[in-house]
Amino acid sequence: MSFYKLLRNNIFQLALVPGNLQNRAAGYLIRGPKNILIETGASPSNSTILSTLKTLEISPEAIDAIIVTHIHLDHAGGAGLLMQQCPRATLLVHPRGRKHLSDPAKLIDGAKQVYQDDFDRLFDPILPIPEERIQTISDGDTLDLGGGRQLQFYEAFGHARHHIIAFDSESRGIFSGDIAGVFHDRIHDRTGQPISFPNTAPTQFDPEEMNASYDLMMSLQPQCIFYTHFGMVNQAVDVLKAAKVWIPFFSETCVAYYQKNPSLDKLTAFIQKKTVAYLENENIPVDAVDIKNLEFDNRLNAQGIIAYEQRLQKK
Ligand SMILES: [Zn+2]
Structure with missing residues (x-):
């Protein structure tokens, strides 16, 4: 079984395995004078990366550098283990993520509380990265890849306040982490329609910041987007535009719905109904697997909306 595919411009998509779900998370390898990995997934993805x-x-x-767009465990949980195996690599992360990667005790505690008995299967081990091997990246920083190619980094909040994106000068593509939302590669492969919805997963969804991040990504005039969830899309600006339209649905309609119906199950079902109705309206056929994938995302989205609503209440 092959765990990778060559996309373009020496960029390889690597299969990561979040919770043993297939085709739901991707890491990327840029091969060249310098070899760069973007996103490690959690440690159970380690063997597919090495193979x-x-x-x-x-x-x-x-491997010269390992970049994580943010420190959520499905993006960076396996970074410590991979850094042990890649002895020359530097780990690049937003400044707010640094201390959690060098001392992951809080990340481990948080994940154990949420995932309980599933923690070992999904995430173990989460290993510390020596501080001297971590380099922080902020807005405007660049990484020289050799041969005139570079990655330019931008802060992109709205999903997490320690989130960066990387713009590749050669492919003119954005490695978008979670801030461009979730791209439904399976539906796209079947129908040619690039379908993406914003990702409002817990706990730092902020609609204003997310709007600004979508505007930033569009202003870069990207030719393609490399989604962590999941895969590459070429109609970059179109798919960003279409996804951005959904932000008020999450930040206003869903918040109002939850205030009347304070139940995670009901909010999940509400979001699911709206997204599936949208696809039907657009004549985009979905099958049972798509429905299941959408529901997985929409439950996380609902959890993030609830966290956001609770923050609004405290203000
Ligand atoms: Zn995330």
């Missing part, structure tokens, strides 16, 4: 490197005849010693 891909082996197949591509890239030794772990040849």
